[in-house]
Each structure stands twice: as C-alpha cells, then as structure tokens.
Amino acid sequence: MKQTTGSQKIPGFLLKWTVLSLFLILTLMPFLWLLISSLKTTFEIESGGFSFPASLQFINYVNAVSIANLPLLFTNSVLVAVLAVALNVAVGSLAAFVLAREQFPGRDFLYVALTAGILIPIISFLVPYFILITRIGLYNNLISLILIYAAVNIPVTVFLITSFMKAIPKEMEEAAVMDGCTFSTRFWRIILPLAQSGLATAGTFCFIYAWNEFILAMLFTSSESTRTVQLGIRFFQSQFQTDYGPMFAAIMLSILPTVAVYVFMHNKIISGLTAGAVKG
Amino acid sequence: MATLRQDRIRKGLNITLFLAPVIVLFVLFFLFPLFFTAQTSLMKWKGIGEMEFIGLKNFERMFGDDTFQLALKNNLIWALASGFIQVPLALLVALILNRKPKGWGALRTIFFLPNVISAVAIAMMWTQIYNPGHGLLNTILAPFFPQLAQFHWLGDVSTSLGAVIAQSVIYIGYFMIILMAAATNIPDELYEAAQLDGATSWQQEWKITIPMLRGTLVTAATLAMAYGIRHFEATFLMTGGGPAHSTTTMGIILYQQMDELQYGRAGAVAIILIAFGTGMIVLLRALFGNKDPMSDASQ
Known part of the structure; x- marks a missing residue:
C-alpha cells in the first residue's frame, strides 16, 4: 500500500514542480531579461542573448532620465x-x-x-x-x-x-x-x-x-x-531606435511604481479580486 | 409629527447629496457615451456639421468589409484562445497551488504580477523578445533551429497573430486567483471522505475540485472570451494590426475609423463590441441566474 502511494507521488511531485517552474520562468524571464538588458551596452544587446553585461551600464538609467x-x-x-x-x-x-x-x-x-x-x-x-x-x-x-x-x-x-x-x-x-x-x-x-x-x-x-x-x-x-x-x-x-540600453532602462523605471504598489498591497489586491470572484 | 416629516426630508436631501457626484460621473462617462454611440452608429457624421440618418448602413458596410471580417475572425480566435487555453492553464496552476506546496503564497503573488504592469511596457518588452536580430526567442531557438535565427515573428503574416496571442498567456494569474478563491469554499469533508475511500490526489481533483468549480470555470471562461472580444491594447502597441491586417481586431478597426473621422462607422463597431463583449456576460448571468454584474474587479 505504502509502495503504491510512494511511486504515485514521485511522478506527481515531478509534474507539479515542472509546471510551477515553467510558469515561474515564463512570468519572470521577460522581466529578468529586461533588467539585464537595461544594464548592457547597446552593442551587447544587439549581439543578443541572455549573457550578462561585461560591466553594469548604470549610465543607461542616467541617459534614460535625461533623454526621455x-x-x-x-x-x-x-x-x-x-x-x-x-x-x-x-x-x-x-x-x-x-x-x-x-x-x-x-x-x-x-x-x-x-x-x-x-x-x-x-x-x-x-x-x-x-x-x-x-x-x-x-x-x-x-x-x-x-x-x-x-x-x-x-x-x-x-x-x-x-x-x-x-x-x-x-x-x-x-x-x-x-x-x-x-x-x-x-x-x-x-x-x-x-x-x-x-x-x-x-x-x-x-x-x-x-x-x-x-x-x-x-x-x-x-x-x-x-x-x-x-x-x-x-x-x-x-x-531610442538605435539606443536600446536607455530604452530598456526607461521601461524598467516606468514599471517601478506599480511593482512597488503591488509589493506592498498584493494582499489587498488578491482579496479584492477574491471578493468579486466569490460573489460571481 | 412635523419633526418626523422634517427628518425624512433632511434624510432624503442627505441621500441625494451623497449620490449626486457619482451620478454626475456616471451620466457623463457611461450613460451619455452609451446613448451617443447608439445614435452615431445610425448616422453619417464626420465630427462637424449635421448628422445624417442612414439607418443600418454603417453596420452593413462594416460586416461587408473584408478587413472587418478578418478582425471578427481574429477576435474569435482571441476569445477561444483566452477561454480554452488561458483558463485551463490557470486551472492547472490553481489546482497545484491549492494543495499549498512550499512557497505557494509567493508563487501566487508572482504569477499575478504581470497583471499590474502596463501594456505599454509589456508590449515593448515582447517586441524586443520577438526581435529578429537580437530577440530572446531567436537566441534560444537558434541552436536547435538555425533556419529561425533571423525569423521575424511579428513581421510575418503566418506567425504574427499567434505571436501576439501567445504572449497573453502571462496573464493567467488573474483567472488563477479567481479559481483559487472559489476552491477554498469547497468543504474539507469532501476530501477527507475521499481520502478514507483511498482516492488519489488526481482522483480528488478530477472528481471533487473540478466539478465543484464548474460554475466558476464557466464564469472565468466567459470573462476570458469577453476580454478576447474586446482585445485592443497589446495588438495596437505591438503590430498596430499589421502586417497586412493579419493581427487586426475590432478594437483596432474602431480606432482606425475614428482616426479617419468616420464617427458613424466607429459607432457601429463600438455597438458591435458592446453587443458581443457585454452580451456574452449578460447571457451567461441570465442562464446561471447570477444577477450581480461584478465578478471581476480589474482590467
């Protein structure tokens, strides 16, 4: 009896965490890519990929603030x-x-x-x-x-x-x-x-x-x-057509306020949605 | 007696004063637009001068238009993808998180996150991810499919619609929250009894959770399809409806008609949008006997 539940649990466990990891990657990877890209030189961005920048280009943020x-x-x-x-x-x-x-x-x-x-x-x-x-x-x-x-x-x-x-x-x-x-x-x-x-x-x-x-x-x-x-x-x-670094930096800065509000208020947001859902 | 009457008048006055602001906003931004749209949809009007009554000609013209038919078809694809891909995926994740695995609270919070990010930021991000030269997607695919290294996902008519729809899967967190909330209302005794009978987790989900969530699943799928009918922003920002109208939707056509000062035709498209996008939900509510219009609270 124990054996069967045990052997049933392992594929279930694997499946569960595969699904969760896939969604975690799908949700967070675009943002991570955005963050990493915002710290790259435009040349590094144009050569593509998920590689890390040789040195962090915080200057992109300075440029974004002034250009935009x-x-x-x-x-x-x-x-x-x-x-x-x-x-x-x-x-x-x-x-x-x-x-x-x-x-x-x-x-x-x-x-x-x-x-x-x-x-x-x-x-x-x-x-x-x-x-x-x-x-x-x-x-x-x-x-x-x-x-x-x-x-x-x-x-x-x-x-x-x-x-x-x-x-x-x-x-x-x-x-x-x-x-x-x-x-x-x-x-x-x-x-x-x-x-x-x-x-x-x-x-x-x-x-x-x-x-x-x-x-x-x-x-x-x-x-x-x-x-x-x-x-x-x-x-x-x-x-920014030819200047991707500052563009990514500007997008990062533009999403900060709602992300900050979400970090502090996510329980209220979720319970607000839940109030609607339970009625509906 | 006199004071009782005075009290009632005063109470009525107070109620009126408290309601006045909301009624002003509601009349200006909901009722007036609704009647105005219904009226202009029957008119030929370019924004200046007299409106000319032309009956249902605007509707005939739109339904007879190839691009509008394409938009209608695309909206239908959006609706089906939202209702029958997004919602089942949301259900899958909700079922897993409902079992409260380690870190479920944090995962729930993260999965909802894209819903609070602006469509502009997300569209710009995905435009870059789909970029033929340096985009993330082609970088990942290139080692396996070298022929795709320079493929332009948003620029090719065969993949553009799919590419815009595919990115919308990041929004499943919204339906996941609705389903998780409903699942907490299922009595624990049902699961306890099932466990005593030796039912496995999957059997419990299949035989208890999913049947008990049926009503919420129908609501979620209807909402998802209504959002598919209304879809506008991501397409407007990522492709503008192109290339060659391949990603166009009714919302895009409404915008284009307005841009060309064809206010009558824009009104007709708006009425069609309201009829499909709102009618679907109203019909569902009528069928399932739920009169409360509020079963979602965002978007």
Whole structure:
C-alpha cells in the first residue's frame, strides 16, 4: 500500500514542480531579461542573448532620465494617478455609504446600474469621450484624464467599498444615532474609518489603472508638457531606435511604481479580486 | 409629527447629496457615451456639421468589409484562445497551488504580477523578445533551429497573430486567483471522505475540485472570451494590426475609423463590441441566474 502511494507521488511531485517552474520562468524571464538588458551596452544587446553585461551600464538609467525627460513624465503621471484615485475614492465612498447603509426607493437598481458599468468595453467609448472632452474644453489638459480615470473605475470602487460597508455591524451605528449623531457625522466618524481597508483596496485598483492607461492619454493630450509616463516611453521608442540600453532602462523605471504598489498591497489586491470572484 | 416629516426630508436631501457626484460621473462617462454611440452608429457624421440618418448602413458596410471580417475572425480566435487555453492553464496552476506546496503564497503573488504592469511596457518588452536580430526567442531557438535565427515573428503574416496571442498567456494569474478563491469554499469533508475511500490526489481533483468549480470555470471562461472580444491594447502597441491586417481586431478597426473621422462607422463597431463583449456576460448571468454584474474587479 505504502509502495503504491510512494511511486504515485514521485511522478506527481515531478509534474507539479515542472509546471510551477515553467510558469515561474515564463512570468519572470521577460522581466529578468529586461533588467539585464537595461544594464548592457547597446552593442551587447544587439549581439543578443541572455549573457550578462561585461560591466553594469548604470549610465543607461542616467541617459534614460535625461533623454526621455522622465522627471516631467513622472510628475504628470503621479499627479494624474493620485488625483484620479482621490476623486474616485471620495465619490465612490459617498455613494457606497448610502447604498450600503440606507433604505430608499431605487437603491438596488442604482447599485446594479453603477456596477454594471464594468461590463462595458471602455474602448467603445473613444469617440464620445473625445467629443465630451473637446466640448468642455479639456483637450490636452490633464484634468480630462483625471476625470475619466476616476469615472471608469467607479463600478469597481462602488462594488468594493459597498461590500466593505455592508459588513460593518449595525450596532456600531445604532449607539452613535442614539447619541444624536447626524447623517454626515455617521459617515465621517463611524463608517468611513471602519471601511478604510475597502478604500485602500479600491484606491489601489484605481492607481494601477491610472498609471498604466495608454490609449486615452494618447488621444486626449497632444503636447510634451502633458505627456504621461506610458506615452513618454512609447514615443521615445522611436527616439531610442538605435539606443536600446536607455530604452530598456526607461521601461524598467516606468514599471517601478506599480511593482512597488503591488509589493506592498498584493494582499489587498488578491482579496479584492477574491471578493468579486466569490460573489460571481 | 412635523419633526418626523422634517427628518425624512433632511434624510432624503442627505441621500441625494451623497449620490449626486457619482451620478454626475456616471451620466457623463457611461450613460451619455452609451446613448451617443447608439445614435452615431445610425448616422453619417464626420465630427462637424449635421448628422445624417442612414439607418443600418454603417453596420452593413462594416460586416461587408473584408478587413472587418478578418478582425471578427481574429477576435474569435482571441476569445477561444483566452477561454480554452488561458483558463485551463490557470486551472492547472490553481489546482497545484491549492494543495499549498512550499512557497505557494509567493508563487501566487508572482504569477499575478504581470497583471499590474502596463501594456505599454509589456508590449515593448515582447517586441524586443520577438526581435529578429537580437530577440530572446531567436537566441534560444537558434541552436536547435538555425533556419529561425533571423525569423521575424511579428513581421510575418503566418506567425504574427499567434505571436501576439501567445504572449497573453502571462496573464493567467488573474483567472488563477479567481479559481483559487472559489476552491477554498469547497468543504474539507469532501476530501477527507475521499481520502478514507483511498482516492488519489488526481482522483480528488478530477472528481471533487473540478466539478465543484464548474460554475466558476464557466464564469472565468466567459470573462476570458469577453476580454478576447474586446482585445485592443497589446495588438495596437505591438503590430498596430499589421502586417497586412493579419493581427487586426475590432478594437483596432474602431480606432482606425475614428482616426479617419468616420464617427458613424466607429459607432457601429463600438455597438458591435458592446453587443458581443457585454452580451456574452449578460447571457451567461441570465442562464446561471447570477444577477450581480461584478465578478471581476480589474482590467
């Protein structure tokens, strides 16, 4: 009996770790290759392969920062992402509070309508967004991106924060209502602090989206002063055509913020996805 | 009595104030675009001047167009590859990690990582990996297949679509997380009983886990296929739809029509995208009785 389970376990063990190693390589090798290439000379990159550079070319990073004007790109992207998150979470938590903790006619319909926005492919809204942005005079203005990024993430944010706020026990509020707490005090003093984790999760999703978004930024801005990081590294691809080292360095720098956010927030991201999955 | 009425009015006012911002954003960025798109899809309009009503001509024109038919076919291939390659691979990894082998938490975190990296960075990276001269792929293949040493994966019509689709396998972490979450809801007693009956691990997965995950698998496959229908960014960034339209998708055609100021035709493509990309999920929800539109929270 022991023998059979033993001999069955060895191929199973091998198969398991083969699959995991393959996926680990598939996931990490592109990034490792990117990292190694970002430290090579352009000549070394052009000769190809996974070889290590003769000496580490940190100069690529210095060149990337100056050629691509990374300080400006980063300022724009940070501004857009942070303000979009602030707007999105503020608007979303106000709505979520009412949707989670109040009774009023049409509440369930409103909740379904708001969260159903997730089903729309945003790419199909390129034309109306463009018309809207140009008509209200926000073309080539970063405010347009802040508004759109905040709005596009409303379905996810309303869903996440509402489910966090629903989970807060009624008793927490009842004591406060007894004490004569007003509507807005209940929101600020009781529900909002208790839903912090939900706000952080929603904010993380919105930040990653806003930092990574490309096509809307490309369509709604036109000058160098309003370029975001994604546009910057994309446009400078042509500039870097013969200068691969700094290009790889610029890509590395552009992914650092979301990787950093992921390192610190991955538990919230995974539990946020899980909350959606368990319901679905 | 008067105070009770005052209280109710005040409460109604508060609720309205709290909802006002979200409703403004929703009307501007979801409802208006939806109605505007539906309207322009029936019009001939170049962005300036009067719209001219032309009925379903935009749709007839798009469906009759060779390139659009190719895009439709490519989107279908994307959808099938996402639903029937990505999701089963995600299931395989999820089943292994669910047994909590050493380092499973770290592996789960790493496998999801590509989902938080920008499409621009990933596309530029893969463009370099597929580079005919110094790309990683040809460097690895050259010793075994010397004839491929200079092969241009993205530039050759026979391999371009496959090459763009193949890189999307790095995104399986998303479906893996959904499946792992659902699997934790399976009662332990089922496995304990199976173990007492002498069932092997594979028998347990096959007879318990996979049947219990059926609903989640259908949801994951539907979502994956809907994403395949919507697919735009990686193709736009890696090939722009070329060479010779070989990698084009409906999203690419929408962008091109918009670029040519054919707002009516762009609207028609948008409606087709919404109908396929959203209709599929709605249909699934109706069939499986799940009314909650939220079963994913990103992308």
